Amino acid sequence: MQKDTVQRSTVPTSATHSSAFACCSGEDRALYVKKLAQSACIELDEREVKEIVSYFERLLPIFDSLQSQTDESAISAISQPARESSLRTDDVFVTSDPQPTLAAAARTKDGYFSTGPILN
Amino acid sequence: MIYKHDTSKPNGPLALSEGMRLHLEIARLSAYEMAEKIRKRELSVQEVVRAHVNLSNTVNADLNAFIHIGAEYAEKRAREIDAKLARGEVLSPLAGVPVAIKDNIATNFMPTTAASAILKGWTPPYNAHVSELMLDADMVVFGKTNLDEFAVGGSGVYSAYGPTSNPWSLHHSAGGSGSGSAAAVAAFCTPLALGSDTGGSVRQPASFTATVGAKPTYGAVSRFGLLAMASSLDHIGQCARNVLDAAILADVLYGHCAKDATSLDKEWESMQDAALAGKRAENAFSGLKIGVVRQYEADMVHPGVWDNFLLILQYMQDAGAQIIEVDAPSFLLSVATYYMLMSCELFSNLARYDGVRYGPRMGEELSAIHSMQKTRSLFGPEVKRRVLLGAHALASDNYTQCYAAAQRVRMLARQDYANAFEQVDVIVSPTAPVSAFSLDAAFSPAPPNPEEAYRADMLTIPANLAGVPAISIPSGFSEGLPLGVQIVAPFGLDREMFFVASMLENLIIDRLKINFDLFATAGKLTTTTAPKGASASDFPTGDKHTTASKDGDTPSK
Numbered sequence: 001m002q003k004d005t006v007q008r009s010t011v012p013t014s015a016t017h018s019s020a021f022a023c024c025s026g027e028d029r030a031l032y033v034k035k036l037a038q039s040a041c042i043e044l045d046e047r048e049v050k051e052i053v054s055y056f057e058r059l060l061p062i063f064d065s066l067q068s069q070t071d072e073s074a075i076s077a078i079s080q081p082a083r084e085s086s087l088r089t090d091d092v093f094v095t096s097d098p099q100p101t102l103a104a105a106a107r108t109k110d111g112y113f114s115t116g117p118i119l120n
Numbered sequence: 121m122i123y124k125h126d127t128s129k130p131n132g133p134l135a136l137s138e139g140m141r142l143h144l145e146i147a148r149l150s151a152y153e154m155a156e157k158i159r160k161r162e163l164s165v166q167e168v169v170r171a172h173v174n175l176s177n178t179v180n181a182d183l184n185a186f187i188h189i190g191a192e193y194a195e196k197r198a199r200e201i202d203a204k205l206a207r208g209e210v211l212s213p214l215a216g217v218p219v220a221i222k223d224n225i226a227t228n229f230m231p232t233t234a235a236s237a238i239l240k241g242w243t244p245p246y247n248a249h250v251s252e253l254m255l256d257a258d259m260v261v262f263g264k265t266n267l268d269e270f271a272v273g274g275s276g277v278y279s280a281y282g283p284t285s286n287p288w289s290l291h292h293s294a295g296g297s298g299s300g301s302a303a304a305v306a307a308f309c310t311p312l313a314l315g316s317d318t319g320g321s322v323r324q325p326a327s328f329t330a331t332v333g334a335k336p337t338y339g340a341v342s343r344f345g346l347l348a349m350a351s352s353l354d355h356i357g358q359c360a361r362n363v364l365d366a367a368i369l370a371d372v373l374y375g376h377c378a379k380d381a382t383s384l385d386k387e388w389e390s391m392q393d394a395a396l397a398g399k400r401a402e403n404a405f406s407g408l409k410i411g412v413v414r415q416y417e418a419d420m421v422h423p424g425v426w427d428n429f430l431l432i433l434q435y436m437q438d439a440g441a442q443i444i445e446v447d448a449p450s451f452l453l454s455v456a457t458y459y460m461l462m463s464c465e466l467f468s469n470l471a472r473y474d475g476v477r478y479g480p481r482m483g484e485e486l487s488a489i490h491s492m493q494k495t496r497s498l499f500g501p502e503v504k505r506r507v508l509l510g511a512h513a514l515a516s517d518n519y520t521q522c523y524a525a526a527q528r529v530r531m532l533a534r535q536d537y538a539n540a541f542e543q544v545d546v547i548v549s550p551t552a553p554v555s556a557f558s559l560d561a562a563f564s565p566a567p568p569n570p571e572e573a574y575r576a577d578m579l580t581i582p583a584n585l586a587g588v589p590a591i592s593i594p595s596g597f598s599e600g601l602p603l604g605v606q607i608v609a610p611f612g613l614d615r616e617m618f619f620v621a622s623m624l625e626n627l628i629i630d631r632l633k634i635n636f637d638l639f640a641t642a643g644k645l646t647t648t649t650a651p652k653g654a655s656a657s658d659f660p661t662g663d664k665h666t667t668a669s670k671d672g673d674t675p676s677k
Contacts, residue, residue, distance in 0.1 A: 036511040059574075067521050081339075
């Protein structure tokens with residue numbers, strides 16, 4: 001496994017549960033959840049909105065630890081456990097010797113194929 | 121509509137008719153033994169498949185482990201493989217062995233619903249790479265197993281097809297999300313099953329049902345055709361009743377796949393050989409360095425789980441292993457990291473279920489947006505919660521604080537494993553902090569304490585964050601319910617994992633005097649008088665489906 005140099009913060013910064021959700025209360029939180037639902041193309045009834053507000057209130061504070069206990073500047077982020085290979089054909093470089101092909105050309109000019117006009 | 125568990129249902133043992141008992145004689149064989157008997161023509165593939173299909177159809181009424189059982193398809197496949205054997209063709213080591221597949225893995229010969237109402241009745245036009253590999257190996261895929269919708273959940277209750285019961289206690293959860301695969305293997309419906317493991321969905325159900333659940337190194341097994349939940353965390357793994365069977369199936373599944381961008385371009389040596397070497401090794405614990413994470417403390421897990429874990433450590437020490445504490449402080453942040461990354465990726469991956477690309481188009485008279493909303497209202501409650509959590513985390517105001525921070529902690533987890541594996545060969549821990557919880561406790565419109573519910577995955581998540589291989593094997597019981605111990609090996613060293621797991625399996629069985637394979641005779645599967653007219657050769661002629669509720673919530677029974 002690749003070894004990376006990382007540092008941890010020794011002094012956790014204060015927990016900052018400072019999202020738009022945390023900054024508002026009551027009705028505004030319900031509005032915030034409705035806005036999220038709209039962006040996710042999900043229909044919620046009032047009962048579901050209430051449940052999700054309660055779910056967020058309980059769950060979001062645990063994410064504060066992610067920022068407060070790590071020294072961001074010294075740690076690089078990773079998105080995959082292993083490196084991805086590329087499936088894009090335009091990322092695949094194949095080197096080949098152009099001489100045999102050029103030698104077979106009917107006409108060449110300055111090292112390129114020379115072709116007749118396509119449109120008269 | 122929210123499912124309410126029927127507590128009036130008798131809590132096992134599962135009753136089997138006399139005819140079914142004969143089927144059980146075959147089903148109790150391991151995959152290894154079954155394959156050998158098929159090769160030697162002591163058993164026909166049709167006999168083997170018939171036994172498993174009949175058992176599955178019988179116990180599924182109690183367990184709800186299968187969403188689909190393809191009896192006719194399986195019978196046809198069995199006949200074809202028997203014909204190949206009759207012609208003297210040399211087939212793969214697992215030829216003729218039945219296998220079930222978690223219903224979020226694509227099969228073009230059976231429906232694939234991911235236990236979601238949004239994919240009800242959908243049969244993909246293609247096979248997942250792993251499905252194709254098992255067909256090429258002449259295995260008989262006969263059923264699709266239940267799960268939490270789109271593998272989102274850790275209890276098996278968030279399925280549009282109803283919850284799965286644990287064969288050891290029908291009032292308890294079989295874990296999740298791979299509840300059906302684990303329950304089916306534990307109840308002898310199949311010797312092998314496939315699962316997907318994003319945060320422990322193969323290993324935690326294995327722990328709850330006294331089965332083996334293995335998750336490979338990230339990239340070792342192709343995910344092409346797995347209905348993606350969180351792509352950077354998803355793995356396809358094996359469920360079995362012993363380590364050797366899991367390793368033999370691994371040999372079928374491991375290898376490079378050009379259709380999966382994350383597939384490792386690596387030749388894998390035989391996992392079966394490694395497991396067999398572990399099984400036959402004498403004094404192999406001597407000199408083995410076993411790591412125990414210093415940050416995992418007794419008060420983080422149930423006392424019964426902790427006591428069992430200490431006992432297993434003692435056994436290994438007595439056998440000559442050196443127990444070494446390793447530091448992994450980032451593991452304490454793994455639950456928050458996982459739920460952040462997973463919900464963000466889930467938000468993105470489930471965007472395709474909109475009635476245009478996938479899912480039924482609903483409310484066609486409405487505008488495009490409202491039509492999509494109608495379709496997506498078929499998602500169950502836990503999927504909705506986590507998709508919205510992802511929407512919150514990916515909002516520009518929160519991105520740095522949430523998603524980017526989680527990606528950095530993921531780097532720390534990888535670093536902690538790298539440091540630990542400089543000192544030890546493998547790391548062991550309990551697989552789950554608790555034994556199977558009651559279904560009643562799991563059912564709720566919303567988890568009353570989501571942070572508590574999600575911490576149930578805390579011991580399995582770190583391996584997914586770092587992509588290292590991990591396996592859960594049965595380690596004993598607490599209050600009558602099974603427990604598991606987890607072995608984690610360095611990235612790419614899956615053979616070492618199977619080797620140690622096989623040795624430890626032998627040691628546990630030897631010391632605890634428990635043969636988990638004899639679950640069937642331990643009183644859980646009992647026999648009853650056969651109904652008039654029933655016989656061992658009874659074979660269902662139609663495919664069976666479990667019905668999804670219309671509104672996408674788990675149905676009442």
